[in-house]
Amino acid sequence: MNADVVIVGAGPAGIFTALEMIRKGSGQKIVMVEKGQSVENRHCPKDKTHKCVNCKPYCHITTGFSGAGAFSDGKLSLSYEVGGDLPTLIGEELAQETIHYADQIYLEFGADEHIEGLGHEEERKEIRRRSIQAGLKLVDCPIRHMGTERAQDIYLAIERYLQEHGVEMYFGYECSNLILENDICKGVSISNGKVDLEIEASHVVVATGRRGADWLEKLCAEHSIAHAPGTVDIGVRVEVRNEVMETVNRVLYESKLVGYPRPFKNKVRTFCQNPGGFVSQENYDNNLAVVNGHSYKEMKSDNTNLSILCSHNFSVPFNQPIAYAQKVGELTNMLANGQILVQRFGDILDGKRTWQKELAQSNIRPTLPDAVAGDITAAMPYRAMMNIINFIQAMDYVVPGFASYETLLYSPELKFYSNRVKMDTSFNTSLRGLHCLGDSSGWTRGLMMASVMGVLMGRKIAEEG
Numbered sequence: 001m002n003a004d005v006v007i008v009g010a011g012p013a014g015i016f017t018a019l020e021m022i023r024k025g026s027g028q029k030i031v032m033v034e035k036g037q038s039v040e041n042r043h044c045p046k047d048k049t050h051k052c053v054n055c056k057p058y059c060h061i062t063t064g065f066s067g068a069g070a071f072s073d074g075k076l077s078l079s080y081e082v083g084g085d086l087p088t089l090i091g092e093e094l095a096q097e098t099i100h101y102a103d104q105i106y107l108e109f110g111a112d113e114h115i116e117g118l119g120h121e122e123e124r125k126e127i128r129r130r131s132i133q134a135g136l137k138l139v140d141c142p143i144r145h146m147g148t149e150r151a152q153d154i155y156l157a158i159e160r161y162l163q164e165h166g167v168e169m170y171f172g173y174e175c176s177n178l179i180l181e182n183d184i185c186k187g188v189s190i191s192n193g194k195v196d197l198e199i200e201a202s203h204v205v206v207a208t209g210r211r212g213a214d215w216l217e218k219l220c221a222e223h224s225i226a227h228a229p230g231t232v233d234i235g236v237r238v239e240v241r242n243e244v245m246e247t248v249n250r251v252l253y254e255s256k257l258v259g260y261p262r263p264f265k266n267k268v269r270t271f272c273q274n275p276g277g278f279v280s281q282e283n284y285d286n287n288l289a290v291v292n293g294h295s296y297k298e299m300k301s302d303n304t305n306l307s308i309l310c311s312h313n314f315s316v317p318f319n320q321p322i323a324y325a326q327k328v329g330e331l332t333n334m335l336a337n338g339q340i341l342v343q344r345f346g347d348i349l350d351g352k353r354t355w356q357k358e359l360a361q362s363n364i365r366p367t368l369p370d371a372v373a374g375d376i377t378a379a380m381p382y383r384a385m386m387n388i389i390n391f392i393q394a395m396d397y398v399v400p401g402f403a404s405y406e407t408l409l410y411s412p413e414l415k416f417y418s419n420r421v422k423m424d425t426s427f428n429t430s431l432r433g434l435h436c437l438g439d440s441s442g443w444t445r446g447l448m449m450a451s452v453m454g455v456l457m458g459r460k461i462a463e464e465g
Contacts, residue, residue, distance in 0.1 A: 003168075004028035005461055006188055006201040008175045009035075011067030013438030013450040013457070014207035015158060016102060020458025021465075022165045028465045030167045031199055033190050035174045036064030039156040044071070051370045052281045052289065052339070059283035061292075065171070066155035067209045068282070073274050073295040074151030075254065076448045078103060078115065079141040082256060083449030084439075090425055095452060102451040103144060109157045112150065112297070116143040116253030123251045127398065131257060134397040139256040147297030173197070178204065178223060178434070185434035203461055207437040207454070213416040214285070214322050216440050226422040226430035230442040232321035233415035234328055234384045235268075235309035236376065237279055237291045238392070239408040241364055244401040245304040249275040255306075257398065261390035264383055267311040268391040271415075276300030279368035279410055281340050288329050291340045291368070291410040301367050307413045310387045322416050329412040332379040335372075341379075341412075342371040345392065346405025348385075362406045376411040415445070426460050427453070 005021070007014040010032050018030050035058060036042065042064040045053050061071040080087045080095040087095040107113065117140070124140075131138040146154055163169065172192045179187040179198060187200035208216055220227045248255045254273040261268060277295035284290060293305040314321050332341055343354040344362070353375035359366060377385055388409075396403035420442030427435045436442075437457055438450035 001031070001197060001199045002029075003031040003199055003201040004465065005030045005203045005205065006199045007032045007205045007207060008188060009033075009067070009206065009208035009212060009438075009440065010065045010169070011207055011209040011438055011450060012447050013209075013444070013454040014205060015066065015155075015162070016105075016451045016454025017205055017207070017437065017458040017461070018162050018167050019105065019158065020455045021462045022162070022167075024459060024462035026462040026465050028461070031201070032162070032167055032169045033173050033175060033188065033199070034065055034169065034171050037171050038169070039065045039152055039159050041171075042071070052283065054283055054287060054338070061280070061282050062211050062284065065159050065169075066151070067211065071148060071152070071294075073272065073277065073293065074146030074148055074447070075272070076103060076106060076111070076144040076146065077141050077446055078144060078448065079139070081139055082141045083446045084444040086443045086449050086453060089423070089443060090456065098452040098455050099448055102448065102455050106144065106146070106154065109154045109161075110150070111144055111146050111154055116145055118142055120251040123247065127248065127251060127255070130398045134394040135261070136257045136259040136394055136398065139258060141254070141256050143254050145253070145295070145297070148294045150297050178219065180223065180431070184432045202433060203435065204433055205435045205437060205457060206440060207450075208440040209450070210416045210439045211284070212440050214326075216436070217322055217419050220419060220421065223431065225434070227419045227442070228422065229314055229319040230321060230419040231311050231313050232325040233309035233311055234325055234381070235307055235413045236388055237293055237305055237307045237410040237413045239279055239303050239305040239364060239367065239410065240402060240404070242276060242302055242304050244404070245275065245399060248399055249304060255399075257395065259391055259394055261387055261394060264387055266383070266387050268387050269309055269311075271307045271309050273304065273306035275304045277303070277305050277367070279305050279366065279371070281368065286326070286330075287333070287338065288326060289333050289339060290329060291413045303364060303367055305367070308388055308391055309413065309415060310384045312384070325414045325416060328379065328381060329414050332376065332412045335374055335379055337372065340368060340371045340410055341374045341376045342366055342368070342408055342410045343374060343376045344405060345403060345407040345409055348377055348389065348409065364406050364408055366408060368410065371410060376409060380411060427457050
């Protein structure tokens, strides 16, 4: 099979590559390959079973058209300061301009016009003042919240738009390898387990997201694609009552705080805050269960959850950050019999595990009902655990009550980013014809910045065509 462009992975980066090519009037043939299913065929059984059943061959929450985006909380960060290191490659001004452009596309397909995190200047100043006193940096970032249920509708509309404009989509197909000829990428080999296909194309765009980080790392090693060891984030998801976060939720919606707590001074940050949200479980390859959080437009809980992530960088002699994080996750899963562990913050400080009966007596009721009460410190590395504890205590100064005895910590929360692929500003890798986008490239984190990278890739290819 021949195409002009083959896109591996139908997450935001791949979607916006195809979308921008169409908007620029490109007549090039686009083929999109996705391991999972279309939006309308993605269903999590937990909606009915109320318990993760560890779907095979992949988790419907993390895999399929729009990637984890369709089943996440659907937040679009509207500042270039949030979402990875892409601005260092393309420039801050172009990054911000393209964020605005991509945001307008989301609006065209039905995103809510309301922007969270604007106004409330005096209260914002007070939060910033307290953050500074606590040794934390508050990052201003307006948020457009699509909501988990609305995000699915928006991406479904985009999926149908692409199909109507001639994009061929192969769902249920996994990329097994690249087709190479003298250091030139000529296409990809794909398979659905029954049918094997080869697709030859002038441009191969790999945009497999965090879900495909491990696969891309192996691909880089196998084909000597120039790359450098990347960052991996290890942490927990914290859950507190809405009353504790009331001011921050109203003024900022999402508090993006960064700190470098003693004694290690690693970067620790908050991420993915969900006011009135729900803690959720996602499953990766090798039965790895990780925790995440969702927030809906209509359905609300009594709690707010957010992740606290500690960044780890490795170089010499160890350079396998993804494998390291997976081992931490596997050990935690072992303690929870394949599920998510939850522990009260006060129990961590007291050096004891949490028991199920103690959770039942608390003010905070877990929104992940099948989480297993236990001891996350038995699996979390000392360095990461100390960073998290000290960060939470600093957060308590900004948000009084955040470090209360009953505050819940869920583990493992892991964010896999591929080893950063070396590319020029046109996203060309060391293999001619191969481009790596989005979270799988190691350059972006999150929906908006991955979408931005896709827009810019689509423009480059359309210009050449």
